[in-house]
Amino acid sequence: MTLARTRRIADIALLSFGLLIIWEAVSIAFGMRVLPAPVQTATRLVALLAKPGFLRDLRATGEAYAIALGLAMGGGVGLGLMFGSSRVLGETFEPWLHVLVAIPKVTLYPIILLLFGLGDAAKIAFGVLHGLPTVAIMTAGGVRSLRPIYGKAARAMRLKRWSYVRRILLPAVMPEIVAALRICFALALLGVLVGEMFASTRGLGHLLMASIGVDDMPTVMAVILLLFLFAGTGSSVLLAVVHRLKG
Amino acid sequence: MAQTAYTPRRTHAYSVVALLACIALLEAVCHAGWVRPTTLVAPSAMLKAMIVALREPATLADFGLTLGEVVTATALASLLGILTGLFLHATPRLRRAFEPFIASYYALPLFALYPVFVVVLGVGARPIIATGVMYATMSVVVATLTGLDRVPHVFHKVARVHRLNPFKAAWRVLIPACAPEILGGIALSVGYAFVAVIASEFLLASHGVGHAIVDAYNTFQTERMYGLVLALALLVVLINGGLRRFRGRVAEGGP
Amino acid sequence: MQAVLSLRGISRVFLAAAREPVWALQGVDLDINAGEFFAIIGPSGCGKSTLMDIVAGLLAPSEGEVIFEGKRVSGTVPDGVGVVFQEDASFPWLSVYENVAFGLKETGLDRAEIDARVRYALEFMGLADFARHHPPQLSGGMRQRVCIARTLVLRPRLILLDEPFAALDQQTRLLMGEELLRLWRETGATVVLITHALDEAAMLADRVGVMSARPGRFIEVVATGWPRARDSTVVADPRFGEVTARLWSLLRLESLRAMGRDFNNPTPA
Numbered sequence: 001m002t003l004a005r006t007r008r009i010a011d012i013a014l015l016s017f018g019l020l021i022i023w024e025a026v027s028i029a030f031g032m033r034v035l036p037a038p039v040q041t042a043t044r045l046v047a048l049l050a051k052p053g054f055l056r057d058l059r060a061t062g063e064a065y066a067i068a069l070g071l072a073m074g075g076g077v078g079l080g081l082m083f084g085s086s087r088v089l090g091e092t093f094e095p096w097l098h099v100l101v102a103i104p105k106v107t108l109y110p111i112i113l114l115l116f117g118l119g120d121a122a123k124i125a126f127g128v129l130h131g132l133p134t135v136a137i138m139t140a141g142g143v144r145s146l147r148p149i150y151g152k153a154a155r156a157m158r159l160k161r162w163s164y165v166r167r168i169l170l171p172a173v174m175p176e177i178v179a180a181l182r183i184c185f186a187l188a189l190l191g192v193l194v195g196e197m198f199a200s201t202r203g204l205g206h207l208l209m210a211s212i213g214v215d216d217m218p219t220v221m222a223v224i225l226l227l228f229l230f231a232g233t234g235s236s237v238l239l240a241v242v243h244r245l246k247g
Numbered sequence: 248m249a250q251t252a253y254t255p256r257r258t259h260a261y262s263v264v265a266l267l268a269c270i271a272l273l274e275a276v277c278h279a280g281w282v283r284p285t286t287l288v289a290p291s292a293m294l295k296a297m298i299v300a301l302r303e304p305a306t307l308a309d310f311g312l313t314l315g316e317v318v319t320a321t322a323l324a325s326l327l328g329i330l331t332g333l334f335l336h337a338t339p340r341l342r343r344a345f346e347p348f349i350a351s352y353y354a355l356p357l358f359a360l361y362p363v364f365v366v367v368l369g370v371g372a373r374p375i376i377a378t379g380v381m382y383a384t385m386s387v388v389v390a391t392l393t394g395l396d397r398v399p400h401v402f403h404k405v406a407r408v409h410r411l412n413p414f415k416a417a418w419r420v421l422i423p424a425c426a427p428e429i430l431g432g433i434a435l436s437v438g439y440a441f442v443a444v445i446a447s448e449f450l451l452a453s454h455g456v457g458h459a460i461v462d463a464y465n466t467f468q469t470e471r472m473y474g475l476v477l478a479l480a481l482l483v484v485l486i487n488g489g490l491r492r493f494r495g496r497v498a499e500g501g502p
Numbered sequence: 503m504q505a506v507l508s509l510r511g512i513s514r515v516f517l518a519a520a521r522e523p524v525w526a527l528q529g530v531d532l533d534i535n536a537g538e539f540f541a542i543i544g545p546s547g548c549g550k551s552t553l554m555d556i557v558a559g560l561l562a563p564s565e566g567e568v569i570f571e572g573k574r575v576s577g578t579v580p581d582g583v584g585v586v587f588q589e590d591a592s593f594p595w596l597s598v599y600e601n602v603a604f605g606l607k608e609t610g611l612d613r614a615e616i617d618a619r620v621r622y623a624l625e626f627m628g629l630a631d632f633a634r635h636h637p638p639q640l641s642g643g644m645r646q647r648v649c650i651a652r653t654l655v656l657r658p659r660l661i662l663l664d665e666p667f668a669a670l671d672q673q674t675r676l677l678m679g680e681e682l683l684r685l686w687r688e689t690g691a692t693v694v695l696i697t698h699a700l701d702e703a704a705m706l707a708d709r710v711g712v713m714s715a716r717p718g719r720f721i722e723v724v725a726t727g728w729p730r731a732r733d734s735t736v737v738a739d740p741r742f743g744e745v746t747a748r749l750w751s752l753l754r755l756e757s758l759r760a761m762g763r764d765f766n767n768p769t770p771a
Contacts, residue, residue: 004519011344030367092261102487104442107479109449110464110472114286186354193356197450205359209450212362220366224359235354236347401589404560408585409605410578419604423595 036218045222054207061192061203064120068127069188076132076184077177080139081169084146094140100133105191113199123195123203130191131184138183142176143169175245182238189231288470296474306459306475310482313444313455316372320379320440325433327380328387332429333417335388336395352385361447375447375455382443383436390432394425434490441483505533506692507557507660511566513717514552526552528717530566539686539693541703543753544713545760550696551588553718554664557694558585570660584658584691588665592637592648599624599633602651609656623651626688627681643674647681654685661685663695667702675699679706680733687730700753704745705736712752715760724748 020038027037036044048054079097083090105126112129116122150172154164170177196205204223211219270290276282277289288296300306335342360381364374402424406416422429448457456479463472512530517523526549534540544550555561557568559579568575570583579585592601602623606616624630627647637645646666653661663682667675679702686693697703703710710724726745728736736742 008343011340012347015341015344015348034367035363088261092265095259095262096266099484102438102484103480104438104445104483106442106446106449107476107483109446110460110476113464114469114472182354186356190356190358194358194446197358208359208362212366217363217366220362224363227356227359231355232351235351239350399589399591401587401591402593404555404585404587405591407560408558408579408583409608410581411608415608420593423593426595 034217036221040218041221041225044218045225048219048222057203057207060120061196061205064123064196064203065127065189065192068124068192069131069184071124072128072131072184072188073135073177073181075128076135076180077139079132079136080141080180081143081165081173083136084140084143084173085169090140090144094137097133097137101137105129106194109194109198118199118201120200123192123200126195127188127191130187134187135177135180135184138176138180139173142173146172175242178238178245179242182235182242185234185238186231189227193227285467285469288473292470293473293477296470297477298474300471300474301478309454309456309459310478312372313448313457316375316379316444316455317437317440319372320376320444321383321433321437323376324380324383324436324440325387328384328432328436329391329422329429331384332388332391332395333421336392337413342392349385349389357381358443358446361443361450365451370451370453375444375452378447379440379443383440386436386439387429387432390428390435391425394428394432395421397428398424431494434494437490438483438487441486445479504536506536506571507534507694508532508569509553509557509566510569512553512556512563512568513565514549514556514561515564525717527556527563527719529719532711532720532723534692534694536692537690539683539695539706539708541695541697541707541710542713543697543700543703543710543749544718545715545753545757546698547760548713548716548756549718550713551664553713554585554662554694554696558583558662560585582659584653584656584661586646586649586653586661586663586666588668590637590642590645590649590669592645592652594636594638597634597636598629598640598648601637601648602629602655604652605656619655623655626654626685627651643670643678646670646678650682650685654689657689659691661689661691661693663693665696665698668698675702676734682706683733700746700749701737704742704749705734710745710749712749713756715756721756722752724752 024037027035027040032040079093083094083097108129109126112125113122116125146169150168154168159167192203193205196203197209198205200206204227208220208223211217211223273287274289274291277284277287277292335345358378361374361378364377368374368377398421402420403416406420411419444455445457448455449461450457452458456475460472460475460479463469463475509530509532512527513525514527515523515525530553542550542553552561556563557570557575559568559575559577562576570580573580593604596604599620603616603620606619611619621630624633627650629644629647629651632640632644637648640648646669650666667678670678682693682695683706695703695706704726707726708728710726711720712722712724713719714721724745727741
């Protein structure tokens, strides 16, 4: 590792430490009861991870998130490939996706709740609603920016449609898909979480709201810490992967 | 090289036709009674409910309140964002250390902090505005940093030749030099602020459009709820659309 | 004559992360007299702009010192120093008038006085008709004139110009050179002009300093002996040919050295 990189990592570590100190200071200023401090929060998180009740909530969120992510990525890539390859489909339906991205999906939440009821389906729907349009748009963009030689080579080799998709199209669009994954990763999480906060009886989001209700701030902060660590790590890892792919 | 070129007119024609077809389909489905009216109402009923709702002074007051919160959040975020951007730009080492945090900022479920704000700041507009500020600030920071990066190096030198202290230099030279980028970032932040404010109002508010929608939902006034959602969606699309046009003009033309 | 600007043993090194340090300047000594017009020429990359930045106080020397009006220059740009840069530094969001008035806002002069000075400067630089225009609407030469007017209006005692006419065509350069002479005579300031154009230096200056290839230092100072009231017609004077011949013979060698120089071997000879 070069000196510069070591320095950077040291700087980031130093900054993280500094932020923790600021958190501690703010905690003291507002009072530990109102805003628990870092050590308190970490301790509570470790304690929670041993409790079966918490693990149930964690699992509920995790499952819903995994499904939402899978559906958003699968549906998004599928639609993106279609819209990118077919002019008619693309020109007709992609603007809808752009509008969907432009609208704060929050405004559609009540409608989702009406359509899916209160429960896991709604949560997953939120996650998919947040992630799918962006993935579709990015994938379609990737397909459209493909060099025409790929299509010509495929036709010259007389590849069947599915083979073409699997062996040429998908690998070629992979950088865009991974970039979309990075964004979808965060959006789906947000969607599922907010869905749980609004209307659910289990999951981390629900736990958050319930804890606020009984004034259990340490649990609130512990859950937030867990979520931030997960999202931050995932995002950084994926960013590194995207950089590596883009070369 | 693009395989397909988008001609705007044809794009619009196809999607508009498809959209109208969908709306007509919805209309038919609802009238045929295939869907429960407590779940989905016909587009025509949505429109009617929207007009009725917008005529009520209470609804207009709610919209005014929400817009007020969005504007306040955006204003605070802009100020905070510009100052932070200036500071980070002036301290390159600190900026480099911050970069991973900046890159991951919008990946974090920031909304989870809203309940914390409620506890710390009390109920009412303050935690809502705080959440809005939290979401909106980073886009202004990023825009300010990008803009400052683009300021020609010679401008910095001119400021020093005129012996301006750092604050005067920022105010009289640097910020005007990157005003287009900053304004673009602020326009973007309005969208973020809107999302945060509406979501907060859904959750724990007693006033505002979000609350009105939740209220209609809870009291099974489905048509009214759809009407309000439609009104809100149209408002936001108009505002965002207008801001995007503004950003485009500002980016090419300058002040 | 008292030297108003002294450079003593100026050196400047640039450290890059994984490469050898680059010595841009090494042991620069120079004395410039009050009210003199001094030109500096040298091959590309010899550190002329770096020297300018150091003299102006924009950059600190690694070794040595700059003395201006008896005081050491360090950290900040001293009072009474004006700089015109090679790049267009006019502010596009201000009108020509506002650009020129820019520096005066800090001085606490009253509006009438500011207005008088700005109008005078605009008049002097031939910009009076364009007071309300914005720089993007003007040509490159006019934008440089705005920058010069902006400097002039502060009545600097030392005017530094770093290849201000580099982006202009030859005719415009010659005319701008004459304007610069007018400016010089009018203000009575000391002028230091960096240029890569031999003829420009020979025509305008009282003395011309020739810099070596990197690491830069002065190898010779050639005096032209022109009268104060001169213009571009000095090119017809036989002395002009002698001066330019001398300058080129010095510069040619250094330019060849600069071009043949191994980029990875910048340590001082």
